Amino acid sequence: MSQALDEIKIGGLGASRKRVEDSRFIRGKGNYTDDITLPGMLHMEILRSPLAHARIKSIDTSKAWDIPGVHLVLTGEMMATRNLAWMPTLSYDTQAVLATDKVRFQGQEVACVIADDPYIAKDACEAIDVDYEPLPVIVNPRQAVAEGAPVIRDDKESQAGNVIYDWEVGDKAGTDRAFEQADVISKLQLHYPRSHPSPIECCGSIADFNRATSKLTVYMTTQAPHIIRAAVALVAELPEHMIRIISPDIGGGFGNKVPVYPGYVCSILASILLERPVKWIEDKSGNLISTGFARDVYLDGEMALRRDGKILGVRIHTDADHGAFFSDAQPSKFKIGLMHSAFAAYDIPAAHLTARGTYSNKAPGGVAYRCSFRVTEAMFFQERMVQAAADDLGMDQAAFRRMNFVRDEDFPHRTPFGFLLDSGQYAKCLDVGLKAIDYQEFRREQAEARKRGRLLGLGISTMTEPLGAGNSREYDILGIKMFDSADLKVHMTGKAILRTGAKTQGQGHETTWAQIVAHELGIPAEDVVVEEGDTDTAPFGMGTYASRSTPVAGAAVAMVSRKIRAKARRLAAHLLEVSEEDVEWELGRFYVRSAPDRGVTIQECAMAAYSNMPDGMEPGLENTAYYDPPNLTWPFACYIVTVEVDPETGVWDVLKMVAVDDCGVRINPMIVEGQIMGGLTEAYAMANMQFITFDADGNCVGSNYMDYLLPSAWETPGFELHSEVVTPCPHHPIGAKGIGECAAVGGPAAFVNAVLDALSGTGVRNIDMPLLPDRVWEAITYRRDVSGAPPVRSDD
Ligand code: MCN
Ligand code: CUM
Numbered sequence: 001m002s003q004a005l006d007e008i009k010i011g012g013l014g015a016s017r018k019r020v021e022d023s024r025f026i027r028g029k030g031n032y033t034d035d036i037t038l039p040g041m042l043h044m045e046i047l048r049s050p051l052a053h054a055r056i057k058s059i060d061t062s063k064a065w066d067i068p069g070v071h072l073v074l075t076g077e078m079m080a081t082r083n084l085a086w087m088p089t090l091s092y093d094t095q096a097v098l099a100t101d102k103v104r105f106q107g108q109e110v111a112c113v114i115a116d117d118p119y120i121a122k123d124a125c126e127a128i129d130v131d132y133e134p135l136p137v138i139v140n141p142r143q144a145v146a147e148g149a150p151v152i153r154d155d156k157e158s159q160a161g162n163v164i165y166d167w168e169v170g171d172k173a174g175t176d177r178a179f180e181q182a183d184v185i186s187k188l189q190l191h192y193p194r195s196h197p198s199p200i201e202c203c204g205s206i207a208d209f210n211r212a213t214s215k216l217t218v219y220m221t222t223q224a225p226h227i228i229r230a231a232v233a234l235v236a237e238l239p240e241h242m243i244r245i246i247s248p249d250i251g252g253g254f255g256n257k258v259p260v261y262p263g264y265v266c267s268i269l270a271s272i273l274l275e276r277p278v279k280w281i282e283d284k285s286g287n288l289i290s291t292g293f294a295r296d297v298y299l300d301g302e303m304a305l306r307r308d309g310k311i312l313g314v315r316i317h318t319d320a321d322h323g324a325f326f327s328d329a330q331p332s333k334f335k336i337g338l339m340h341s342a343f344a345a346y347d348i349p350a351a352h353l354t355a356r357g358t359y360s361n362k363a364p365g366g367v368a369y370r371c372s373f374r375v376t377e378a379m380f381f382q383e384r385m386v387q388a389a390a391d392d393l394g395m396d397q398a399a400f401r402r403m404n405f406v407r408d409e410d411f412p413h414r415t416p417f418g419f420l421l422d423s424g425q426y427a428k429c430l431d432v433g434l435k436a437i438d439y440q441e442f443r444r445e446q447a448e449a450r451k452r453g454r455l456l457g458l459g460i461s462t463m464t465e466p467l468g469a470g471n472s473r474e475y476d477i478l479g480i481k482m483f484d485s486a487d488l489k490v491h492m493t494g495k496a497i498l499r500t501g502a503k504t505q506g507q508g509h510e511t512t513w514a515q516i517v518a519h520e521l522g523i524p525a526e527d528v529v530v531e532e533g534d535t536d537t538a539p540f541g542m543g544t545y546a547s548r549s550t551p552v553a554g555a556a557v558a559m560v561s562r563k564i565r566a567k568a569r570r571l572a573a574h575l576l577e578v579s580e581e582d583v584e585w586e587l588g589r590f591y592v593r594s595a596p597d598r599g600v601t602i603q604e605c606a607m608a609a610y611s612n613m614p615d616g617m618e619p620g621l622e623n624t625a626y627y628d629p630p631n632l633t634w635p636f637a638c639y640i641v642t643v644e645v646d647p648e649t650g651v652w653d654v655l656k657m658v659a660v661d662d663c664g665v666r667i668n669p670m671i672v673e674g675q676i677m678g679g680l681t682e683a684y685a686m687a688n689m690q691f692i693t694f695d696a697d698g699n700c701v702g703s704n705y706m707d708y709l710l711p712s713a714w715e716t717p718g719f720e721l722h723s724e725v726v727t728p729c730p731h732h733p734i735g736a737k738g739i740g741e742c743a744a745v746g747g748p749a750a751f752v753n754a755v756l757d758a759l760s761g762t763g764v765r766n767i768d769m770p771l772l773p774d775r776v777w778e779a780i781t782y783r784r785d786v787s788g789a790p791p792v793r794s795d796d
Contacts, residue, residue, distance in 0.1 A: 052698020178313025201251025224543025468551025501541010522588020683747020
């Protein structure tokens with residue numbers, strides 16, 4: 001007689017449980033870095049360079065020191081005396097903390113003032129006199145490698161020009177052969193513009209050095225607190241056990257809060273020097289102009305095709321503009337992130353990728369913005385290229401994809417670049433999408449509308465994405481292996497606290513991790529409190545990015561719960577006075593196999609762990625699991641958009657968008673849908689309106705919300721989501737795959753493909769994002785491709 005609990009009722013796997021964190025967020029009771037005030041706290045502001053490239057002739061801080069309420073003025077020269085003027089980046093480069101010799105991008109940190117309040121500090125920044133000698137400016141890779149180009153990184157002895165790396169992966173000879181055999185060769189070139197994660201909360205930190213205890217506590221906006229602790233220990237040469245990093249509530253990260261920024265370092269040094277807490281909170285333009293840029297790559301590819309539509313091979317070349325410092329957070333084996341995940345969803349015999357990275361006079365870029373290390377660029381190019389190739393062959397978009405997909409029976413599938421795809425049902429996802437958009441009917445309407453001069457278009461984007469950075473054999477950041485952890489303590493009354501090495505920034509870990517515990521142990525989710533982000537209490541982990549939390553930390557949550565269950569089983573056997581082999585488990589309860597009525601609940605086992613354990617058993621019911629995943633997880637998505645383009649104005653409207661996401665088992669379907677809708681909104685923004693670029697002088701266009709547009713509910717189209725395709729991840733303990741970035745990665749190509757489909761027959765192959773009305777209008781009117789690469793043309 002089964003007494004198993006109803007999993008959905010206890011908030012287990014598959015329950016659309018309301019987010020527990022929202023009860024504080026929607027009441028305005030969140031605890032963000034800027035909400036924290038410590039006794040005696042001072043405030044720091046940063047002086048930034050107005051110029052993109054200039055030699056610093058002198059910095060006069062005397063007037064700033066004279067302002068009442070100013071406690072400290074930091075310059076690069078002072079930082080240098082402590083060996084802190086430069087810091088290492090996550091890609092084995094160096095980055096200026098405060099400029100000493102030159103400024104290398106507009107918005108670069110030049111000096112800091114620490115004062116009684118932020119207003120005094122800001123005024124004092126303005127009182128600092130910096131004498132700059134302007135230098136020629138580089139804003140794109142073409143200029144970077146031009147003859148006679150100024151060397152941006154003349155601080156590095158080994159650096160002759162502006163090239164950071166030349167890198168390649170894949171099979172060159174095999175790919176060349178594929179091209180020799182091709183009936184048709186299809187080509188495409190485009191620029192994926194710089195974009196910015198732009199979380200609502202800017203970056204910030206409060207450093208609190210206590211001389212009496214020698215302990216440094218830093219509250220800060222970081223997605224990876226343990227990595228920061230290691231970085232502070234190594235850079236500032238402080239003992240690691242005397243450093244405590246606390247990431248409180250984070251108002252959105254989206255990748256912006258992975259890197260180490262100069263502001264963090266300066267606030268730490270200031271607190272050490274002044275022996276008082278020092279708070280730095282970035283302002284919006286500081287955030288937009290200097291932190292966490294993504295993309296900015298030029299992609300140039302070609303596809304070898306057989307007449308019947310079979311893809312024989314692909315070549316891709318990327319030119320990446322990294323800005324003044326190469327600071328990408330990415331696995332150290334790869335120079336251009338996981339760009340070589342491009343075309344993974346398609347069964348392609350041969351592929352070759354070359355990549356060149358260059359410096360420019362722009363803020364350090366290459367941070368992943370809602371993308372697992374350059375996957376966004378890879379999938380965007382893939383889906384634009386696939387559309388172009390189908391068009392060149394005169395083939396149907398959907399049929400071309402279906403013909404080339406990796407088939408269900410071919411998993412695990414090795415891509416030509418070496419990734420191992422775990423599982424998927426690609427054709428099924430596509431079919432669900434085509435049905436939902438009513439594909440044949442739309443094509444008929446489109447042809448009808450054409451006759452009357454109306455431009456309708458349909459864009460498809462289908463992709464699989466590598467999510468969940470680990471396994472430790474292949475993935476590391478600065479040599480630190482990528483795994484993650486969970487620590488579960490079950491108290492005697494059966495309530496529990498769970499901590500992981502991940503760090504939620506809005507994804508809802510406090511809700512979903514408890515659901516995994518509920519699924520594994522039958523402890524109701526509401527009885528499990530989840531805590532992340534404090535290095536003094538959380539087990540070591542690599543943090544949250546690359547949608548790695550569910551694939552790695554989430555797996556650790558399942559594994560630690562299973563360890564707890566194993567001990568609880570021994571306690572149950574003791575309580576039931578039978579041997580362990582005679583004990584069976586059902587959700588929340590152990591029972592005697594031969595007498596199912598005789599059982600004990602997990603809560604009774606918890607009580608026994610503290611009050612009635614068998615002789616020789618270690619008391620308590622706690623454990624920790626470190627999880628090193630065997631592979632990445634490979635979710636699949638099919639996004640289809642229909643649009644109407646106004647030929648008079650170039651304005652385009654979304655008629656309908658459908659999204660079919662297969663992320664394996666969904667822990668919390670409502671949260672997954674929220675992740676998809678948020679990602680599609682960002683995808684729409686990138687395709688339609690977001691514009692961070694640079695004029696010829698290196699002035700950043702888009703350092704404010706008048707120029708860099710965030711879509712509101714008013715602009716954002718409706719999305720129709722489909723969840724019927726579920727391919728459990730074969731190597732994840734609960735079958736889940738990551739989802740946090742899929743829609744932002746796969747979405748943009750669907751919009752762009754739709755607009756270009758509306759323009760089919762005009763000869764226009766490409767319009768660079770964002771597809772602003774004037775660009776679309778120009779393409780329609782002059783029947784030519786439109787590039788958005790900097791310098792922006794208005795300043796040509
Ligand atoms: N989930 C689930 N079932 C699955 C997969 C995920 O229920 N099969 C749930 C997870 O438990 C988690 C959420 O969905 O609550 C996202 O999970 P996952 O895909 O593991 O991604 P992460 O938690 O690692 O989040 C990182 C990802 C990244 S890298 C960016 S960038 C991004 C994103 O999440 N930044 C975000 N989504 C964001 N959402 C918000 N609100 N704020 C951000 O800063
Ligand atoms: Cu890639 S942006 Mo997220 O990985 O934090």
